Amino acid sequence: MTLTQLSYIVAVDKHRHFATAAQKIYITQPTLSMQIQKLEDELGVLIFDRSKTPVVPTAMGEEIIEQAKLILSGAKHIEDMVAVQGDNLKGTFRVGIIPTIAPYLVPLFLKSFVDTYPEVELIFEEALTAEVLKGLNEDYFDVGIIATPTDKHMYEKDLFLEPFLGYVSVDHELAKKDKLCIDDLYKEDLWLLNEGHCFRDQTIKICKQNNEKLNKAPIIFESGNLETLKRLVEQNFGITLMPYLAMDDYDTKCANGVVKQFEDPIPSRKIRLVYSREFLKKNLIEAFADLIKQSIPEELESQEEAMVIE
Template structure:
């Protein structure tokens, strides 16, 4: 029995698909399948029921996988302990990040961080908040970058920055005529939203004073997406409006844009972006350096804010 074999069965349990588990484990599917088969032969049990789609663990398989998670967790602790007293930052650092932050934040600090700490291997994975917190609990991630409070005792949080919401409005939308938006202007029935499960969607709905109807009366299109870039393109085709996180405006050429950015007047709605982690002491040196680099690289206007209208 090896730690590699244990990591493979945990991966299959997570993705419920051998090919996907192999891809995420950076091995070929035959290699992963062969190692799991060897482990099953060694233990004399069947860990996965391969006759079902998606694949599921057997009853004994579930118990073995839970123990495997604990053994992998402890092995990572040993690796981390060996690095605690090392003055030079090095080692693998696994980061989960939500989709409405990743494409806008990562370009700001990645180069400067890797230049300063070339021996730290950053491994990013984009995922929804619920999955991210689950993987933090299982110790499969070192930190997560999120935009909602966790309210879980095992999670520690570090404040990074406060990001305003910005309106992106099509040319024929009534709000395009306003120079500044107010939260009272927002009507959820005429606003493109992300799919359920995205915290940015929930925060947008909380901001809206007018409730969302089943469908807009003004459009014969109803559409929700898991990608903010898709919603931006709908607005640029002269359909409605959406809200964007402030850092997304860095990727919009305002001279050539086919829609209008509209900022909010006071009180400006914002979300708090946080760094979350589950181990209070391990890899603390990398966590501190990582958080500090992000704070240094975001615009000054995101660093200090009146918290009176932070949307959770």
Template sequence: MTLTQLSYIVAVDKYRHFATAAQKIYITQPTLSMQIQKLEDELGVLIFDRSKTPVIPTSVGELIIEQAKSILSGAKHIEDIVAVEGESLKGSFRVGIIPTIAPYLVPLFLQNFVEKYPDVELTFEEALTSEVLEGLNEDHFDVGIIATPTTKHLFEVDLYLEPFMGYLSAKHDLAGKDEICIDDLYKEDLWLLNEGHCFRDQTMKICKKNNESKNKTPITFESGNLETLKRLVEKDFGITLMPYLAVNDHDKTCANGVVKEFMDPVPSRKVRLVYSREFLKKNLIESFSQVIRTSIPDELQEAKDTLIVE
């Protein structure tokens, strides 16, 4: 029995499909199947019922998988304990980050972090907030970067407050205003992300009004990507909301969309770094959060009259 074999059965349990599990952990399906078969032969039991689609653990397999998770977690913590010893930061560091933050924040600090801590093996994975939290609980991630409050058993480090911005078609009724306000917004007039994105939920909280009679774009289109919503706006379709960093480098000379700030109090989201174990990799977590804070634009580091939307 090896840690590798235990990690394979945990992966199959997570994805309930041998081919998908193999793809996710970057090995071939024959290798995955062979190693699990060897483990089953050694233990003299079937861990998975392969006659089912998707595959499911047997009753004894469920017990074995739970114990495997505990063993893998303990082994990882031993590695973490060793990694925090010594003067230099080193070791693996897995970061779960939500899609409305990742493409705009990571490029700002990545080069600074790599130059300062070259021995740290960084791995980023985009995931919805619920998936980030699940990954933290399962020790799949060391830290998460999200924009909503967490459960009590997780630790939080506030990184910055990020204002919401309006992104409008140049032909939109609000395009002529110097600033927009919350009362200008109607739910039916906005392009939204798919359900499951916290940015969608926060946008809905900002837009408290309904507008059944003035909807000028009788099209329903929900996306998992903010950039898709931006492209729709630039083709003279409506309005969407964006986080500040998504429009920070907006080039007015080559984009048809119009960026509008909100009047005070400006609706904003709080971007947080979260983790589940206070004593492991604490110095790495502190260094990681510090590099992020020093790499973001100065205007996000200043206190403003904001309305925090959770």
């Protein structure tokens, strides 16, 4: 029995599919299947019922998988303890990050972090907020980057406040305004992200400020991607809200939409670093947070008139 074999059965349990599990942990399916079969032969029990789709653990398999998670967590704990010793930061650092932050924030600090800490292996995985928190609780992620508060069992570091921006089609009446106010959104049908995205929930909260009639407005289309919402606006279809960093490199020569800031108080979301274990990789977490803060645009470093939308 090896830690590798235990990690394989945990992966299959998570994805409930041998091919998907193999893909996620970057090995071939035959290797995964062979190692799990070898473990089952050694233990003399079936861990998975392969006759069902999706594959499910047997009753004994469920107990073995739970023990495997504990063993893997303990092994990771030992590795983490060693990795934070001394002056040089090193080891694997797995980051769960929500999709409305990842493509815009990570490029700002990635090269600087790699140059500064070459012995740290950074692994990023985009996931919805609920999935990030679940991964932290299961010790799958070391840290998460999210935009909503967590429960009392998590530790948080505030990184920065990110304003919401309006993105308006060029022929829309709001394109003529210098700045938007929240009242402008009351009568608009906004393009929204799919359910599960915290940015969607926050957008709806902004529109609901003192507005009980919002729910009567029809939602025509929902997307899982901010870039899709941008393209809809640029085809002269209405208005959406965007996080500041998503529009930081906006080029008016390449798009057919208009970016609009809000009047004070500016609706904003709080970007935070979250983690579940304070005592492990503390130095690495501190270094990671500090470098992110150093990499954000100067205009995000202080916002005195922000209205934080949680």
